[in-house]
Amino acid sequence: MSEPTAAGTPAGGLVTFTTDFGDASPYVAAMKGALLSVNPSARPIDLSHRIPPQNVRHAAYFLAAAVPYFPPNTIHVVVVDPGVGSARALLYAEAAGQRLLAPDNGCLSDLFDSVDGPAVVRQLREPKFWRPTVSATFHGRDILAPTAGHLSLGVDPAELGPIVTTWQRLDRPRPVVGAERIEGVVEFVDEYGNLLTNIPASMLGAIAGGPVRVAGRDAGRWVRTYADAAPGECVALVSSNGVVEVAVAQGSAAARLGVGVGAAVVVE
């Protein structure tokens, strides 16, 4: 059996998957199969299949926090796609040195914003890179995964379809900066219950170290890392991606403060 080799292809054939499929249904498996049927030497990498169902906002946050760590030209397939089968486009984008294949629903917004916009965006139009029959409800399997396979074999992205200059953007909440006060929101709750906000630590300036309130409640003193807090203590810190974070050492800040995504955060 003659096989294409990974050497020489973009990022050695690496293709990541980020979906809201969960882990129990056959959809993840079918996508991996559809990729590998095009390029048996591709290397599928799971990022997460636990994006909350159809939560494009969550996917956008996730991708901006994850994909920049990958080698240049890694291919990332994103399937959080409530509009599957509708007129929404499917996109190929290059941003942060990465290659992304995703529905045009805003899920790439945070990544694009983090690098002042994508290098190029194309609309997928060339059916020769798709499965012969395309269903109305599973474009991840029928279009995105096989397209990733062809890209991983070295197909020129220009062959996928025309450059486009407009795409969906999400209204990402922006912190409101006052004289001695910044108002933001909880943007992500991780599985420890840590609250990640939309306030970059670099924005704090003179109020760095000032009191932090979440949904009106005091978030405790500032520490450098979780271990600087007593077990069960609620504290503020700078997160591993550089934003204001509120955590409970060896516990859940989300549970302690009774808050989730969207809760108001104030630093004074």
Added chain:
Amino acid sequence: MSEPTAAGTPAGGLVTFTTDFGDASPYVAAMKGALLSVNPSARPIDLSHRIPPQNVRHAAYFLAAAVPYFPPNTIHVVVVDPGVGSARALLYAEAAGQRLLAPDNGCLSDLFDSVDGPAVVRQLREPKFWRPTVSATFHGRDILAPTAGHLSLGVDPAELGPIVTTWQRLDRPRPVVGAERIEGVVEFVDEYGNLLTNIPASMLGAIAGGPVRVAGRDAGRWVRTYADAAPGECVALVSSNGVVEVAVAQGSAAARLGVGVGAAVVVE
């Protein structure tokens, strides 16, 4: 260190895993290790470890929906095995161009049915392809994973054991076709709460587009894809694997209709 290479072996060393182990216990890891200890160049691919515990019926549906998308000769290890250690056999099977290693408990039924039967089925009898010590309760680690390793190195399947001509079959529910009516059941509920039935859309004929009832309740109008429905609307459509599906746009049909696997479905 001299390593075997993936090139030249079946499907480039691809070995998939489908189990009911869940994601928190060390069993999945031990199986991957047992595979890689035989062939360090094998490429393990997770399909799912969230088959409901000991639910052979679910595994059968899952496999038929997933494995046909993989490249020819991909090796699939299946461990949903309530009869482990009993007299039940372990099988090697070729079907749909794939190679499968699984307990003889019916979990391959749906796949076999989808292609009018397997090309060949063998019983695993040759201990030289197993771990030296075989436990009574974990044949996935001790027999199936190492056998997959040897197959991925190019061992001839004929060496694994003798051809058998009988194996366990599951009574899969079949739709009942009347003059102007088809009666079926919900066969699978995915993680969005979509209801996948056992009624192939190709079977609808003259009643295509006719009213669908689930557990006696109206499932709503027919649409082509989820996005054609209003958010929260219950609709019928043709699923990505070609059967009658009932879904709630941006919601859960299972929750809305209060039904699960086995619920009666009627199209008139």
Added chain:
Amino acid sequence: MSEPTAAGTPAGGLVTFTTDFGDASPYVAAMKGALLSVNPSARPIDLSHRIPPQNVRHAAYFLAAAVPYFPPNTIHVVVVDPGVGSARALLYAEAAGQRLLAPDNGCLSDLFDSVDGPAVVRQLREPKFWRPTVSATFHGRDILAPTAGHLSLGVDPAELGPIVTTWQRLDRPRPVVGAERIEGVVEFVDEYGNLLTNIPASMLGAIAGGPVRVAGRDAGRWVRTYADAAPGECVALVSSNGVVEVAVAQGSAAARLGVGVGAAVVVE
């Protein structure tokens, strides 16, 4: 694009991940990216990301049950790290023929104990193998994953940092052996609800086959495997890793007996 090749590197570039990150946050993805950015030919393998949050005891059990099955010199990255950013060290260890990168918090204890101690332990001190900027809260991404990348490229472990001769150990519960009685505890509950105890079957001697009680309740008769029990029957057996196990056939012993990790187990 010139890529390093996996051939010739330890265990063909295999790098496993065991974390308590869960599957929904971007931390797992960021770690895989940080590894692959150092060595695009590395082969990341998920062991589990469902170690209960900050449960070092669970991680220790998990690792001892999983990593010995991997090929020699496989690299294992462990991130269950409540002390991240504190003065706790990060370790490189060789044990059971495996290479491990983990925080010094006892998570390697069970593995070390299983082989009468590690072959070598080093403290990670050499920042040239880390990401240029190291956060206070995510050493998995910033130190351990890139170090694994360098190891997988063939870096000599001696370059990582000095040998150390002390490290954290967990007080693992030991069975108490009496004349005609062994007292132990439930050490792990798997996702079927099977109870794995800390009593090696090899220790039973004359009381092999004797009555087993869990939290004072009779665990039922001894069987060789689950299928020897009637559905729903509670039984005792020797687990696939050689300890006394209590299970309910096609059910959950944890639910039936209302017990979890730490419950008293007595064999008489």
